[in-house]
Amino acid sequence: MSSGRIGISLVLLAGITCGQTFEVASIRLSGPRSVRGSDGGPGSRDPTRYRYGRASLEDLILTAYDVEDFQLASKLPLDRDEFDLAVKVPEGATKDEFRVMLRNLLAERFRMKLHIETREFPAFEMVSAKGGTKLGT
Numbered sequence: 001m002s003s004g005r006i007g008i009s010l011v012l013l014a015g016i017t018c019g020q021t022f023e024v025a026s027i028r029l030s031g032p033r034s035v036r037g038s039d040g041g042p043g044s045r046d047p048t049r050y051r052y053g054r055a056s057l058e059d060l061i062l063t064a065y066d067v068e069d070f071q072l073a074s075k076l077p078l079d080r081d082e083f084d085l086a087v088k089v090p091e092g093a094t095k096d097e098f099r100v101m102l103r104n105l106l107a108e109r110f111r112m113k114l115h116i117e118t119r120e121f122p123a124f125e126m127v128s129a130k131g132g133t134k135l136g137t
Helices: 059-067 093-112
Strands: 002-013 026-030 037-040 049-056 082-088 114-123
Touching: 002 037, 026 093, 049 059, 059 082, 082 093
Parallel strands: none
Antiparallel strands: 002 114, 026 082, 037 049, 049 082
């Protein structure tokens, strides 16, 4: 392994707006009978309906921006509450268009804003030794 520095895009809450929206959207606090998980949406068997049960705000942000959890930072706790999301997606919408619509929904309903920056932090990289790997046979 060699040590190095890798630049990673970091998503922070702080400016977004666009025009694309869902045909119908419902987001409310999860109840005791809510089931965790998501289904539907573009690329699925039910492309015009998307549901996400017991989703934290962090889950929704990760979905909307297609990032990993280590790329997200916030001064506020994003996993305190859970929500049930149900939306009607316009027919023919792509996954990228779906994500834009979800970003717009989050901006509208939660007054979220976005700031993207690059940060460097220590990382490790696995490299093969000279002569290749020496794994047992």
